[in-house]
Amino acid sequence: MLIFAIRRLLQAIPILLGVSLVVFGLVHIVPGNPIDMLMPPEASPEVIAQMKAAFGFDKPLYIQYTLWLWRALHGNFGLSVFNATPVWGQLVEALQNTFVLAILGAALGFSMGIFCGMVSALYHGRWPDKLFSAIATIGVSLPHYWCAIVLVLLCAVLHDWLPAQGMGDDSLPLYDRLQYLVLPVVTLSLIPMGVIGRLVRATVLDILGQDFVGALSAKGLTRWPVIRHIAKNAAPPILALMGLQFGYLLGGSILVETVFNWPGSGNLLNLAIFRRDIPVLQATILVLATFFVLLNLLVDIAQAAIDPRIRR
Structure with a gap:
């Protein structure tokens, strides 16, 4: 098991390196320069050159990438072009707020998805199956931002039940x-x-x-022990999807955080895009992508712990 975990960790290193290269390259493909957006039209070329030198935009791209990656490995993402504050401080605060939403949303979504999926399968073809399958289909089909707007309209505008925006x-x-x-x-x-369900x-x-399910029932096992055996066999693919x-x-809560004005990483990323704040944009995308790769690594290790066949 330890050898499998080490092998997967080593495989993740080139993936993270490739992610950093893609993040850096895609941001610089966009035409224009963030310094040009911040400086007034009457700014002299000397002042613009000084600003570009201060933020490192005067160097060749390969040097910019090397310096940026080296600093990023040490937790230094530089200063925001928009407000000259450390990017790392903004990102940590935003990630904390995003993790609160993501953990609670995952806990609610995963538990409801597992419940709906199990009930639908155990009552296959009957009304619980049709009901919970319809709920799962609706959950998959509805866009996040549309649901957010409808919930705000119903629960905050038409009926003053819940606050519409902010985090209090x-x-x-x-x-x-x-x-x-x-x-x-x-x-x-x-x-x-919907997806999990x-x-x-x-x-x-x-x-x-x-066949083994019928064999378990033939041995005299009651319903719940049989369900536990089914859940154990169903766990690896479900865990991967979770x-x-x-x-x-x-990474995908940008529009939701924007609709609810929630100060998370999605909202920070959205602001960085409109402001062309390249240091904030690069840092946010890189950290979110790193979390995604590490999550897949942890899921692979957890799957291998549950199902020994995966280690081979």
Whole structure:
């Protein structure tokens, strides 16, 4: 098991290096320069040149990439072009807020998806199957941003049940601050719920048709022990998809955080795109991509721990 984990970790290193190269290259493919956007039209060429030198934009791209990667490995992503504050401080604060939404959204979406998928498979062809399959299909089909707008309209505009935007002030009581989480967490949980629910249903139905399930029932095992055996056999593919979905929640919540004005990494990334704040943009994409790769690594190791066949 240890050898498998070390081998997967070594395989992740070139992937992360390739991710950093792609992130750096794609950002610089976009025409224009962030310094040109910040400087007034009457700025002299000497002042513009000084600003480019201060942020390192006057060097060749390969030198910029080498210096940027070396500093990034030491946790130094430079200063924001927009407000001259350290990028790392902005990113850590934004990631903390994003992790709160992602963890709660994943917990709600995964639990509801597993429940809906199991019930649909165990009651295949009956009304629970049709009901929960419809719920899962709706969760997969509805776009995040559309659900966010509808929930804001229903729960905050038409009915003053929940706050529409922000994350509340630290001086508010805990109950009032938790209300700000309800709408974005429910919105983020819909797609994972649908995706996980459909996979759980298909996987459990496939396992129910295998011979060992009938053998367990013939030996006299009751319903719940049989379900535990089914869940153990269904776990590896479901666990892999859960890891991917959690990665999507971390990196794919840009529009949701924008709609709810939630100060997370998605909102920070959105602002960096409009401001052409290259240091913030590069750091945010690189860190989110790194989290995604590491999540896949952890999922592979967890799968190997559950199913020894994967280690071969």
